[in-house]
Amino acid sequence: MIEIEKVCVDFTAGRGTLTRAVDDVSLHIAAGEIFGIVGTSGAGKSTLLRTLNALTRPSQGRVNVNGVEISALDGKALRQARQRIGMIFQHFNLMHTRTVAQNVAFSLKAAGWERSKIAPRVAEILTLVGLADKANRFPVQLSGGQKQRVGIARAIANHPDVLLCDEPTSALDLETSATILALLRQINA
Structure with a gap:
């Protein structure tokens, strides 16, 4: 709430x-x-x-x-509270020197997940957003819609209580926007 x-x-x-x-x-x-x-x-x-x-x-x-x-x-209290809030940014905010999987894993590492649980969770989330086959690609190798799905994967990886979206489809074409919105509805279900 x-x-x-x-x-x-x-x-x-x-x-x-x-x-x-x-x-x-x-x-x-x-x-x-x-x-x-x-x-x-x-x-x-x-x-x-x-x-x-x-x-x-x-x-x-x-x-x-x-x-x-x-x-x-x-400080620490704010960092802990932010771990319960996922954020999908308008301009993706991906780390360009890291792969898709590393971008998603980053949020889990920051949240203190056990190393042994990170890779399975990353695989699960990338499958959910339809990017399992892109796990080892870098952001420069992705379309706008794929980059946004990486952003979504990163935002939901830690099971947030709240998911904030800042114009998640503004840079996307109509068809890709519809796909992203359908994915967000699926996540909320």
Whole structure:
């Protein structure tokens, strides 16, 4: 469950000009719910989303994820809370010097998984997203849709309680977008 209460996010631009990217947002998202945030470019959608895993801190208000006020955490407590939150980025955020399998395994290593359990989990997840045959490829060898599926695999590998998606289909064609959205619905089922 996600609760956002009266969240504002301010950024300081050149010459000390204050820009409010998110203004007094409150919402409640139930467990298992698929929830979309819609708005024009520059409306603060990505900024609001980034407050849910504390990649961006609210200037005011509070962000509560699964009963934990994530906006108040730092250090080890924040790292532990983030392990329960998967994030699919708009621009994939893959490590280009690592293979598909290594990109997925990275999130499991960071979460402290036992070495013996990582390879089987990576194989399982790559099969789920239809990339088992691409495990040893590098991101440069993949299409946009395949890169996004690697991002999805990495985001769900650690069995997160919450999956955040920042425009996961914005850089993809219509057919690939439909495939990605169907995969996300399958994961949520």
